[in-house]
Amino acid sequence: MxxxxxxxxxxxxxxxxxxxxxxxxxxxxxxxxxxxxxxxxxxxxxxxxxxxxxxxxxxxxxxxxxxxxxxxxxxxxxxxxxxxxxxxxxxxxxxxxxxxxxxxxxxxxxxxxxxxxxxxxxxxxxxxxxxxxxxxxxxxxxxxxxxxxxxxxxxxxxxxxxxxxxxxxxxxxxxxxxxxxxxxxxxxxxxxxxxxxxxxxxxxxxxxxxxxxxxxxxxxxxxxxxxxxAMGTEKSPGFGLFSLSGHVSRPGQYEAPLGVTLRELLDMAGGVREGHELKFWTPGGSSTPILTADHLDTPLDFEAIGAAGSMLGTRALQIFDDTTCVVRAVLRWIEFYAHESCGKCTPCREGNFWMVQVLERLEHGRGTEADLEKLLDICDNLLGRSFCALGDGATSPVTSSISYFRQEYIDHFEQGGCPFDPTKSTVWGESS
CATH class of the missing domain: 3.40.50.11540 (NADH-ubiquinone oxidoreductase 51kDa subunit)
Structure with missing residues (x-):
């Protein structure tokens, strides 16, 4: 494989x-x-x-x-x-x-x-x-x-x-x-x-x-x-381009059979950048729920990734190491969705706007535990209620990040700001 x-x-x-x-x-x-x-x-x-x-x-x-x-x-x-x-x-x-x-x-x-x-x-x-x-x-x-x-x-x-x-x-x-x-x-x-x-x-x-x-x-x-x-898996046959980007030694396109694992792809790509460990990753771009290092051996096919709680999507494997603030990363994604929403339907137009406001509060240490419940409530009103999949996709990084990294959100408002060193913490490869 x-x-x-x-x-x-x-x-x-x-x-x-x-x-x-x-x-x-x-x-x-x-x-x-x-x-x-x-x-x-x-x-x-x-x-x-x-x-x-x-x-x-x-x-x-x-x-x-x-x-x-x-x-x-x-x-x-x-x-x-x-x-x-x-x-x-x-x-x-x-x-x-x-x-x-x-x-x-x-x-x-x-x-x-x-x-x-x-x-x-x-x-x-x-x-x-x-x-x-x-x-x-x-x-x-x-x-x-x-x-x-x-x-x-x-x-x-x-x-x-x-x-x-x-x-x-x-x-x-x-x-x-x-x-x-x-x-x-x-x-x-x-x-x-x-x-x-x-x-x-x-x-x-x-x-x-x-x-x-x-x-x-x-x-x-x-x-x-x-x-x-003969390639891939029974229900996800064939090959595909896997796009590795972010904190990986050799980012690029890796064309492999469906069903290959991230661990195998990382081995071919030189692993996570030297001196750091994998924290979270996206299997199919920012509109798919994030996964963690616990999912390194999950086959990258439609069924296995779905069973893991995410979606294979476009096989855009964004790799984030332990220097990344998950709250900051999610905020950047939702800022994108708020900007790109066409505004035709109210759930997406309003939901993404308000999620940006809440996430900004949380990132700067001004949030509360109630803000986490507010984010989940907004996502509940977005998922399945917007005109197209943009609204659904925008909920994915929010709900999955709270599920896997709830304590990190709490650390932000308990410590009065981002607990990550701004000279080392990166999102999209940029220092904050």
Whole structure:
């Protein structure tokens, strides 16, 4: 299990890995040629059999999502790739698109053929201008080579692909807010149902998938379902990019089978920075409940992490050592959620604002034990009552940190301030 599986990241060390020539030299777009010779429904069944689960956080079966498109709807079908990577700690899609954009584009073409779509949009976070430029260059190369456009590879299949730059709103990572933004409206989540598969982009049947999910499709076509399920676990098959950041000796992307443990990944990454011990970590970004050193050997798959009380999410493993003040870290996260809340629903708009006020009091030693109960009460009113998952996600670091580190919260107001040495205590690598 400690063996890495460089598939999406196999050519990242090559200086021209982002070019069409380099990608094709390694067999790129051969999976598209194979797919175009298959029946679309056969491709959908292949992805279902492989058990590919969404790599954007929720882990919903990708092939099942494709199968939700109504067969009797006369409107055009759309594929929308969610490349609005904005979750604190999540940093896998940007390097993937930067180093290997053509594996995403090949996945886009195969997916569109499978779901009988002739129009795809790749929605990219607007701040990553270098990625947008590289993607657009890769799309231009694909058009010039006859891989996009009319009559792809002589198959009779037509496909248009647009790279769309967002405006830097975290909420647009939520699929329906992304669709509103793509249509030119303010990015805010829609009430569901109807779900995007029935009435998505321009009120037409739409599939919304994450970058890594779509990028995994070419290897499934070339390797087959048995090859893919041979990796990972029974219910969480395949491989994935694990993003290690924070207090780790060698931060970066580690592509490994699902079910690998943090202990194994840390061994490969040189461990927690020298002289310190692991205090807490996130398995899937800041919107997943934190875990502690007691969970080092928990398999990183959807079921095991769920049983441990958290979520696998985007596999953004943020590592915090014993110099970190958990109250300060949680406050920084909630400040982010308060800033990024779209304001459409009251629980999220008000709840995150007030959690910031309470957490600030606690961090500066002016809180009380009643403030801890107030935080939990706010979370109870947020969880399951907001329009989208932003509100739910914001409760995760608060409730889990109080569960594991309640005494640390108490120490703040009993000692009249943060008990950590401000010259050594760090959040996001910065001295406070």
């Amino acid at each position: 400690t063996t890495l599986t460089p598939i999406l990241s196999a050519n990242w060390d090559r200086p021209e890995s982002f070019t069409l020539a380099d990608y094709r030299a390694e067999g790129g777009y051969e999976s598209l040629r194979t797919a175009l010779g298959m029946d679309p429904d056969e491709l959908v069944d292949l992805v279902k059999t492989a058990g590919l689960r969404g790599r954007g956080g929720a882990g919903f079966p990708t092939g099942m999502k494709w199968g939700f498109l109504p067969k009797d709807n006369p409107k055009p079908r759309y594929l929308v790739v969610n490349a609005d990577e904005s979750e604190p700690g999540t940093c896998k899609d940007v390097p993937l698109m930067l180093a290997n954009p053509h594996v995403l584009l090949e996945g886009v073409a195969i997916t569109c053929y499978a779901i009988r779509s002739h129009q795809a949009f790749i929605y990219v976070r607007g701040e990553v201008l270098h990625v947008i430029r590289r993607l657009r260059q890769a799309v231009a190369e694909a058009y010039e080579a006859g891989l996009f456009g009319t009559n792809i590879l002589g198959s009779g299949f037509d496909l248009e692909v647009v790279v769309h730059a967002g405006a830097g709103a975290y909420i647009c990572g939520e699929e329906t807010a992304l669709l509103d933004s793509l249509e030119g409206y303010r990015g805010q989540p829609r009430l569901k149902p109807p779900f995007p598969a029935v009435a998505g982009l321009y009120a037409s049947p739409t599939v919304v998938n994450n970058v890594e999910s779509i990028s995994s499709v070419p290897s499934i076509v070339s390797g087959g379902a048995d090859w893919f399920t």
